Amino acid sequence: MDEILEILEKDCRTTSEEIAKMLKKKPAEVKKAVAKYEKDGVILKYKAVINRELVRDSDNEVRALIEVNLIPQKDVGFDKIAERIYLFPEVSSCFLLSGTYDLLLIVRGKDIHTVSRFISEKLSPMENVRGVVTHFLLKKYKEDGVILKQKEDNKRIAISY
């Protein structure tokens, strides 16, 4: 992978000037490359990783992993029905998997009732949904490579040869 992407994936606030210095390129070159990545949809979005457990007003937010079994449709397979499902704003992630079920959803709601209602009123009644299994999420340890436990202070001694 291009090092520009590696740097931005670690910290998307790194400026083009800084990246240019790190990679010994011209800032304009970096800007151009980033613009192209954005245009081509390689870079989709710049967002913060938030530890919701520490955010007061999101205390009640509930997340669930939902396994969904589908009946595939002629010609389009799972894609069409997957789209009908992932367009719901409650669905924050949607994956097609091999194995005993077809879709894995990550669903968010402000409380357990909201999530339950989404499952019973929107998801389960869909024509091509054969069955769902819901797992409510209890604790998040690591997400997208970020460990959520706060780091202890640097343990290195401050100066050494």
Add this chain to the structure above:
Amino acid sequence: MNKNIVATKVEQMQPSGIRVFFDLVLGMKDIISLGVGEPDFVTPWQIREAGITSLEEGFTSYTSNKGLYKLRLSISRHLKNKYGLEYSPDDEILVTVGVSEGIDLALRTIVNPGDKILVPRPGYVSYGPMAELAGGIPVYIDTSKDGFKLTPENISRCIDKKTKGIILNYPVNPTGVSYTRKELEAIKKVLLKHGILCMSDEIYSDLTYDFEHISFPSLSGAKENTVYFNGFSKSFAMTGWRVGYACGPKAIIDAMTKIHQYTIMCVPITSQMAACEALQTGKRSVEEMKREYKRRREFVFSELNRIGLTCSKPQGAFYAFASVKKTGMHCMDFARKLLAEQKVAVVPGTAFGEQFTDFIRISYASSFDNLKEAFSRMAACMADIKR
């Protein structure tokens, strides 16, 4: 207590004025330190996990004096793959408590009272004192007029009948200088001509950025005249595990092992087990860390020259040796000012040889956020000096 309880040899060792500065740094809170001589990464998890597992499985005993056979075998294969070097795991490899112990053993092995050991300056602080403790006389080679590099000329100038060995270290702490094959060949020629043993400390070898690292004993004809040192501290971010190794001719390794068995016995088994894992699965982590250091190097080099602390581009390790000449200040005064006013710690150049009053060592084994903040503070310090 007897007034003369401390031996003269130790009493006379340089207490290093730098110690006072170090204590000052250690006593301060909330500083950004660019003065650290070890990686800011933590040991990759699979290596730590191997250490933990070995404890769970009850590996808590001594090992063979030379080190676990499977570790020596891994080291032997690693060196063969990487540099085409052939060292037998049976009698040409010794696992040591870091490279430091290895060099100490080698010096004690070869030095008769009064023998001279060549030590390049600026250079790592321990070589000279270790040579003295072994009963030898360190002869310092000033490399500052030759781009901080050893050359056949500056080496030859320091050789006399009592010269027994030289300590070669590259990439160099504190300058980041490294050597090309051609430069090494020239050095080898002089050493072979005078029959001087080369003790080659290549602990930063995996952090070489502009060209392939050439291992000194891999030069044709050099192996029989070289003790090679490397370890896990810098490549795998394993400083605290204290594990390294020495490779060389059987006669020297045998003699070093004698001292090692009476003084150290063996390297802690947990560290040895973790080191095995590092050689087996750590390559990817090494590459990742190296890429990160390389990016920081470019940034630090460009920032140093921008703010007027000029330096030549480091080719390896994670240090830059920058000149404070423009400030008109002694490096110690500059370092004190930077620490007191901007809370940024660097190591004054005099730590690496008393003549380097115009230099500071910057370590970029620090996160990019830290480096950014440190350079904005250093720029402020420079602006203040100009006023």
